[in-house]
Amino acid sequence: MLQAAYLALMPDASPADRPSIDAVLADFIESFDLLGDWEGRMEYVIELGRDLAPLPDADRIEANKVPGCAAQVWLAVHRDGPRLVFRADSDSAISKGNIALLLQLYSDRTPDQILAFDARAALDRLGLPQALTPQRANGLNNMVGKIRQAASAAA
Numbered sequence: 001m002l003q004a005a006y007l008a009l010m011p012d013a014s015p016a017d018r019p020s021i022d023a024v025l026a027d028f029i030e031s032f033d034l035l036g037d038w039e040g041r042m043e044y045v046i047e048l049g050r051d052l053a054p055l056p057d058a059d060r061i062e063a064n065k066v067p068g069c070a071a072q073v074w075l076a077v078h079r080d081g082p083r084l085v086f087r088a089d090s091d092s093a094i095s096k097g098n099i100a101l102l103l104q105l106y107s108d109r110t111p112d113q114i115l116a117f118d119a120r121a122a123l124d125r126l127g128l129p130q131a132l133t134p135q136r137a138n139g140l141n142n143m144v145g146k147i148r149q150a151a152s153a154a155a
Contacts, residue, residue, distance in 0.1 A: 021117045024105055028126060038131045042094070045128075048104070049096030055089035066146050069139030071095040077150045082110050084154055086147065098128070098140050106147050114151035119144045 019027075035041045059076035066073040071092030077084050086107040090096040105122070106114055123129055123144075129137040 018108060021105055021109065021113060025122050025125075028101065028104075032126050038127075041127075042097075042131065045097035045101060046093045047097070048100035049090070049093055049098075052089060052096060052100045052103070053087065055087055059087060060089070066099075066139065066142050068142040069095055070133070070135045071139070073099055073139065073143060075099065075143065075146050075150075077147075077154075079154065080108070083108050084111060084114065084150060086150075094132075094136060095139060098132075098136075099143055101128075102140075102143055102147060111151040111155040115148060115155065119148075 031044065032041050035044055055074055055076065060074050064074045064076045066075050069090075071090050071094075073088065073090040073092075073095050075086060075088045077086050079085075084107070086103050088096075088099040088103055090099060102119075105117070105119075120141075123140065129140060132140060
């Protein structure tokens, strides 16, 4: 379960070894299906956030804040050759888990890969927006929007 996502976060994994976004999504779907109820799924999302690498203070700037979130969320991006690498953090366990899930899908991808992926359909397939309060679902949507905005600017 989520072996592909684990490989994606390994520092020595070359981009060629990185599973596709669809493969990472399939692992999330499998994990969510195995967990069954929403209490277990939300605990899993929160656990994803606990595993995020710390965000340097230099990246905790206003320009990196994701607007419209129930909590403070920072999303920093830098280029690594043709790929975009995202780092993030939040002061809320749920928001931190949500952004961690998105980073596993999007980080270390090319702008074209990011823009070609239908995040709304993927998140709906996971049922994540429906499990969140409207304000948190809006924040999740804004996180995706900021990632896509960075990909558009880099394309």
